[in-house]
Structures are given as C-alpha cells and as structure tokens.
Amino acid sequence: MRILISGGGVAGLSAGIDLVAGGHDVTLVERSNHLRVNGSPIDIRGESIGVTAKMGVLDPIRARRIGMSERIEFVDASDRVVAVLQPVEVNDTADDVEIPREDLVTILRAALPTTAPLIFGESISALHDDGAGVDVEFASGARDRFDLVVGADGMHSATRRLTFGPEHRFLRHLGFYTAIAALPARARRDGRNSMFNLPGRMAGITGYQDKALSVFLFRSPWIDYDYRDLEAQKKLLTDAFAGQRDWRIDELLEAALADPELYFDSVSQIEMDTWHRGRVVLVGDAAYCASPLSGRGTSLALTGAWFLAEALREHPDDVERACEQYERLQRPHVLRAQATAAPGGDLLAPPTLEAIAARNERLRTASR
Numbered sequence: 001m002r003i004l005i006s007g008g009g010v011a012g013l014s015a016g017i018d019l020v021a022g023g024h025d026v027t028l029v030e031r032s033n034h035l036r037v038n039g040s041p042i043d044i045r046g047e048s049i050g051v052t053a054k055m056g057v058l059d060p061i062r063a064r065r066i067g068m069s070e071r072i073e074f075v076d077a078s079d080r081v082v083a084v085l086q087p088v089e090v091n092d093t094a095d096d097v098e099i100p101r102e103d104l105v106t107i108l109r110a111a112l113p114t115t116a117p118l119i120f121g122e123s124i125s126a127l128h129d130d131g132a133g134v135d136v137e138f139a140s141g142a143r144d145r146f147d148l149v150v151g152a153d154g155m156h157s158a159t160r161r162l163t164f165g166p167e168h169r170f171l172r173h174l175g176f177y178t179a180i181a182a183l184p185a186r187a188r189r190d191g192r193n194s195m196f197n198l199p200g201r202m203a204g205i206t207g208y209q210d211k212a213l214s215v216f217l218f219r220s221p222w223i224d225y226d227y228r229d230l231e232a233q234k235k236l237l238t239d240a241f242a243g244q245r246d247w248r249i250d251e252l253l254e255a256a257l258a259d260p261e262l263y264f265d266s267v268s269q270i271e272m273d274t275w276h277r278g279r280v281v282l283v284g285d286a287a288y289c290a291s292p293l294s295g296r297g298t299s300l301a302l303t304g305a306w307f308l309a310e311a312l313r314e315h316p317d318d319v320e321r322a323c324e325q326y327e328r329l330q331r332p333h334v335l336r337a338q339a340t341a342a343p344g345g346d347l348l349a350p351p352t353l354e355a356i357a358a359r360n361e362r363l364r365t366a367s368r
C-alpha cells in the first residue's frame with residue numbers, strides 16, 4: 001500500500017518503521033522544519049519494551065537509558081526543603097526504560113529506512129477519501145493519492161480535525177497547562193530537582209545527565225488561542241506567574257522566554273470512540289493522548305504503531321478489519337494510561353496555600 005503518515009514524532013516515526021517493515025511504500029510529512037527533539041525524558045513501559053525489541057531499536061534505547069526518577073524536593077521561597085517526594089516505583093516491569101526524548105526521537109529517525117522520505121515543513125491541508133483511496137492536498141500546494149493516511153500529528157491533530165471534526169469534541173482539558181524549557185546546566189545546583197509552589201502553580205528545575213530544564217505547571221480553565229503561536233504561549237506562561245518574583249521564578253521564566261523550542265501545552269486527554277474512518281486512521285496522541293501526567297504517552301505511541309502495522313500485515317486487503325483489530329488490541333492500554341493521569345496535578349500544583357501545606361505535611365509524615 002502507499003501510506004502517508006502525518007507527523008514525525010514518536011508515533012509517526014514508529015509507524016514509519018513498522019509499516020516499511022510490513023512492505024508498504026511510506027511517506028512522512030512533518031509540519032516543523034526540523035525534528036522536534038526537545039522535552040523532558042520519557043518512559044518506555046510494559047509491552048512497549050517488547051515492541052521496541054521487535055522494531056530492532058531496543059539495544060540503542062537501552063544504551064541511552066538514564067536513571068532520572070530521583071527524589072523531588074519541594075522548597076520554600078528561601079530554597080529550604082519543606083517536603084520530599086521519594087521516587088515512586090511506577091514501572092510495569094524491571095525492564096522499563098527512561099530515556100531523554102531527544103535520544104528516542106533520534107534513534108527512531110535513524111531506524112526509519114531511507115526508502116521512506118520524511119518531508120519537513122509540510123502538512124496536510126485537505127483530505128478526500130473516496131473509498132478506494134485518499135486524495136491529499138498539502139500546504140505546499142502539492143497533491144497526491146494514497147491507499148491509507150495515518151494521522152500521527154499529536155494532540156492537536158490536523159488529520160483528526162479534517163476527518164472526524166473539531167478538536168473540542170474529543171479533547172478533555174484536565175485543568176492545567178505545562179511548559180518545559182532548556183536551562184543552563186549550572187542552574188541545577190548540586191544536581192537537585194527542586195519545585196516551588198504558589199497556589200495553583202508550580203515552577204521547578206529538573207535535570208538529567210548534564211542537562212537542566214525549567215518546568216512549569218499551572219491551573220487554568222481552557223484558553224482559546226492559536227496553539228502554534230510561540231509568542232502567545234510565552235505570554236500565557238508569564239501571565240500565569242505575573243507579579244511573582246519569589247524563589248527563582250524570574251530566572252526560570254527568563255530561560256523559557258529565551259528558548260525557541262519551548263514546549264507549552266494544555267494538559268489534556270483525547271477521547272474517541274473510534275480511531276479510524278474509511279482509509280484514515282490515527283495513532284499516538286492524535287487518537288488517545290493520555291497527557292504528560294500519565295507518563296505513558298510514548299509507550300502508547302509505540303504499541304499503537306506496532307498493532308496497526310501488525311493488523312495491516314494480517315489483513316492486507318481489508319483496511320476496515322485491520323483498523324478494528326488495531327483498536328481492539330490498543331484500547332486496553334489507552335484506558336489504563338488515561339486512568340493514571342488525574343492525581344498528578346493535585347500533587348504537583350495544589351490549588352491553595354492550605355492544600356500546599358497539607359501536601360507537604362502528608363509527604364513529611366510518609367517519609368518518617
């Protein structure tokens with residue numbers, strides 16, 4: 001089959017590798033003009049470890065694994081530790097791997113066969129599925145026809161919008177926004193992971209290897225803005241901490257404003273009854289984003305891409321049946337991942353001063 005994949009993140013690259021291995025003729029388009037490798041380290045858990053082995057990328061992944069799940073210190077405005085969050089054993093199996101997102105994306109990119117072009121700065125602008133194939137118009141003005149279109153274009157998927165309807169029908173905002181930006185390594189003093197709370201807000205410093213990151217989480221109702229507008233994102237972040245100068249907030253905001261690769265998004269989940277329609281199918285965050293609070297988005301992207309490719313291998317002449325099989329195998333993983341996301345926000349960004357004090361007290365009692 002001729003297959004178009006929209007999105008060059010973990011889901012898109014994985015689908016590319018798996019579908020080429022299944023004998024398909026694959027093209028990827030990525031809206032950004034480069035591989036987006038930033039973000040904090042991510043986890044590869046449970047069944048997705050086996051999937052990376054079958055994809056032939058487990059060895060390089062293991063070689064780049066890190067042990068980041070260190071303790072997090074909650075600090076007051078004077079940088080005194082007021083409570084400690086011990087590393088919780090959240091792994092599914094002892095084989096689970098934590099790896100910098102940049103390393104995973106780079107490994108997957110290297111494993112994508114050269115027969116599958118990855119076109120940067122390109123995206124789908126229109127789709128027409130006539131039952132026998134899908135006519136695609138691209139933002140560049142190019143047109144082509146494919147047997148299958150795979151939407152792997154993330155939480156704000158354009159493929160989903162064009163095929164299933166507007167985002168608000170499927171997106172459930174969990175009440176938080178998050179941001180991650182690069183910091184100079186020296187900002188992470190003594191290798192500590194520190195977080196400072198204001199009511200409903202958290203600003204922190206975390207890191208791995210010789211890297212440091214500023215992280216933010218704040219409570220907010222849904223904000224209607226152009227999610228592709230980096231300047232708007234920077235303004236929303238600074239507005240959320242407006243007038244607050246305590247601890248190292250100034251320094252962290254300054255770093256976020258200076259980072260051209262700032263990651264900023266709502267903490268949301270995508271909930272859909274079905275992930276395919278005709279010859280268009282969704283994988284990864286586009287179909288079933290579980291939010292960064294789940295720690296399972298990458299694992300879902302890996303298993304989803306694998307189940308889809310496997311189903312197409314088993315039902316080469318029946319896209320509908322293949323997509324049904326993909327959904328049946330993937331759905332239990334999605335339900336589990338989405339169910340784990342909710343409590344993290346309350347722990348990291350309690351809503352009031354009283355709730356912050358109660359959280360600290362609870363953690364102190366637990367560590368005695």
Ligand SMILES: Cc1cc2nc3c(=O)[nH]c(=O)nc-3n(C[C@H](O)[C@H](O)[C@H](O)COP(=O)(O)OP(=O)(O)OC[C@H]3O[C@@H](n4cnc5c(N)ncnc54)[C@H](O)[C@@H]3O)c2cc1C
Binds near residue numbers: 029037042285291297
């Ligand atoms: C820059 C970045 C940083 C991230 N950092 C973190 C993090 O720190 N912690 C965390 O838990 N999760 C993070 N995520 C999300 C995490 O990568 C995903 O939850 C998970 O890996 C599933 O990946 P995905 O490929 O489905 O989605 P994504 O990783 O979001 O990848 C989607 C890809 O599609 C591209 N794209 C978007 N729209 C279009 C379009 N219209 N046409 C073509 N391409 C398009 C995007 O540029 C991106 O490369 C980050 C995502 C990105 C893009």
